[in-house]
Amino acid sequence: MTKRTNKELLAKGLKLMAGSLICMFAGPTIIHSALKNKEHSLYIPVLIVGFIVAAGAIILAFKGMRKIMNSIF
Numbered sequence: 001m002t003k004r005t006n007k008e009l010l011a012k013g014l015k016l017m018a019g020s021l022i023c024m025f026a027g028p029t030i031i032h033s034a035l036k037n038k039e040h041s042l043y044i045p046v047l048i049v050g051f052i053v054a055a056g057a058i059i060l061a062f063k064g065m066r067k068i069m070n071s072i073f
Contacts, residue, residue, distance in 0.1 A: 006071045013067030020060035027054030 004012075030050035034043055 009067050009071035013064045013071060016060050016064030016067060020057050020064055023053050023057030023060060027051075027057055 027050055030046060030053055034047040034050055037043060037046075040046075
C-alpha cells in the first residue's frame, strides 16, 4: 500500500466533512417530516431513514476529522 500525501488526506477529509454537512441538514429535516406526518403509512420507514442519515452525519464527521488531523500531524 502506498502512503498518501498530506494534501490527498486533507482533500479526503474535507470531502467527508462536506458529506457530513449535507447529512447534518438532511437528517433532522427527514426526522421532522416523519414526525409531522404520523398518520401516514410510511411513518416508521421514513423515521428510520432519518435516524440513519443523522447517524451517518456523526460518523462522517468523526472520520473526516480523523483524516484532517492525520494530514496535519
